[in-house]
Amino acid sequence: MFKFTKPKWDVIKDKKVYETPIFSLHEKKVQPDDGTDAANFYVLNAPEWINVIALTDDNDVVLVEQYRHGVDETTLEIPGGMVDEGEEPIDAAKRELLEETGFESGSWENLGKVSSNPAILSNFTHIFLATHCEKTSPQQTDGHEDIKVHSMPLKEFLNFANEDVVHHSIVLAGVAKFLLKYPNMA
Template sequence: MNQQTIHRWKNIELIEEDSHLPNGRIVRHTTIVHPGAAVILPITLNNQVILLRQFRPSLNKWILELPAGTIENDEAPIECARRELTEETGYQANTFHPLGQCTPLAGFCDEIQHLFVATDLNQTASLSLDEDEVIEVIKADLNTIEHWIRHDKITDAKTITCISKAKLCGYFD
C-alpha cells in the first residue's frame, strides 16, 4: 500500500495513503493515526460527577469535559483510565465499569475512545499534569450537567457521549 507520513506529534501521525473502497475505487485518503484513548466518568457516592475545566489551546478557550487521555505504548485501555483519572483529578477508583467505545472523528481519524464509569472513589494524590495541561477539578450533579449540555456550556463530544451512554445503562439513580 502506498503510504506517506506527513507529520508526527507525540504518538500521533498524519498519514496519506491509497484506500480501497468497497465500490472498487482507489482514493488517496489522509488519516490521523491515533493510539486510542480512555474516557472516564467518575461518580462519587453522592452521585456527583467529577469534571475538568480544562484550557484547550486548539480552541483557545476553557471547556468542561470528563477526564481522558491517550493510551501510551502497549497500555491496556483500563490501565490508561486508571492512570489518567489519578493524574488529572487526584482520585483513584476501586471499580471501573466498561461502557464500550466511541469513534469521535471517523471521517479523518482512526481514534477509538474506550469509555469507563469509575466508582468507589478515593482522593489520594495531587494532580500530575502534562506540561501543556491546565486543569481545574469540579463536581456537578447529573441535572446540572444535562442543563450545561442543553445550553452549550458542555460541548465536548466524548463527555456528552459517555454521560449519555452511562445514563442509558442505568449508572445514575
C-alpha cells in the first residue's frame, strides 16, 4: 500500500462565499505544513456523484448524449448524476440509470470512486457497473435534461473514448476503473 508523506494543511478559516442549488463556493484560509504564510484557496463543495457503465446481454453499452454548458458542446457519456441528500450512491446509480435511459439492471458492482477534481472540488464520483441491463420504461428526465439514449457495442464505445469523441474526464475515469478490473473486455 502507498504511504503518503505530505501532511494535510490546517484550515484556519472556511467561509462560504456563494451558494447555488448544485454547489457552494468556499474561501478557505489554510496554513501549509512547512510553516510558510497562510494562503487562501477556493473550493466548490458539491454532493457526491455517480456514473454507471451499463451493459446489455449483447455487451452493448448504454450511453447518453446531451448538451453540456461548461464546454458549450454536445457530449457522449455514460449515465450519471448527483447523489441526493440521504441517498446511498448505489441507489442514486439505479435511479439515474432508469431516469436518464429507461434501462434497469438487477446486477450491480461497485468499481470504486474517483476524486471529481481534488484541486477545486470537495466531492467524489462513485463508479458502478450494471450488467444484464434491459429497457423497462421510457426516460423520466427532470427539469431541463434533454438526453438522447444510445446503445452500441462496448468496443465501439472504447474506440470513441480513445479517439476523444468521449472526452468527459470522469467518464474516462470510469472507463479506466472498468478496464483495470476487466482488461479482457477491451
